[in-house]
Amino acid sequence: MPDGKDELAERRLAKLVDQVKAMMAVGLKPEYRGFYGQLLLTPGAVAELGELAEVRKAARAAGRQLGWKVRTHVSEDGTLLVMDDRDAPKEIRMLAAHRAAEVTAAVITRAQNEARMRRTSQPNLLRQPDDHPGQNL
Numbered sequence: 001m002p003d004g005k006d007e008l009a010e011r012r013l014a015k016l017v018d019q020v021k022a023m024m025a026v027g028l029k030p031e032y033r034g035f036y037g038q039l040l041l042t043p044g045a046v047a048e049l050g051e052l053a054e055v056r057k058a059a060r061a062a063g064r065q066l067g068w069k070v071r072t073h074v075s076e077d078g079t080l081l082v083m084d085d086r087d088a089p090k091e092i093r094m095l096a097a098h099r100a101a102e103v104t105a106a107v108i109t110r111a112q113n114e115a116r117m118r119r120t121s122q123p124n125l126l127r128q129p130d131d132h133p134g135q136n137l
Contacts, residue, residue, distance in 0.1 A: 013058060016050060021062035024082065028066075035088035036096055037068055043078035056080060 024039045039059065041049070049055045056072050059082040063070030068084035075081070088096070 012050075013054065013061075016054060016058040017061045017065070019049065020055065020058045020082075021065055024059070024062055024066060031095060032088070032092050034067060035084060035086060035092050037063075037066065037084040039080075039082040041080040041082075046078060046080050052078065052080065 020039070023041075024037055027039060028034060028037050041055070046052055046055050049058075052074065056074070059072055059080070060070045063082060063084065066084075069086040071083050071085040073081045073083075
């Protein structure tokens with residue numbers, strides 16, 4: 001009977017590996033040719049898949065199937081991070097750095113624009129009644 005349990009456990013793990021692998025593959029950007037892969041699973045998502053130890057084991061197996069140098073980390077709240085820790089070729093590193101710079105610039109520009117809108121749309125609360133004689137404020 002132990003062989004039947006082992007076989008069942010192996011089939012469950014294989015199915016879990018396939019599920020996790022599909023989730024990992026969805027996040028890959030074709031222009032990075034398989035590098036910079038990562039998957040972030042919330043504690044709820046991990047619980048839906050199974051026990052943390054099994055999900056982590058499946059993620060490592062799935063990553064190896066994708067050619068990744070797999071690294072996993074579990075945060076204090078149970079969030080699981082799975083990432084490809086390989087060194088990417090220079091052209092992919094340059095592309096990723098350029099994209100990161102574009103995203104950072106867009107975030108900074110948006111924050112500056114939002115701050116400017118807040119400043120110009122709020123009444124000047126620092127004005128004193130004496131600043132404008134003849135007006136009731």
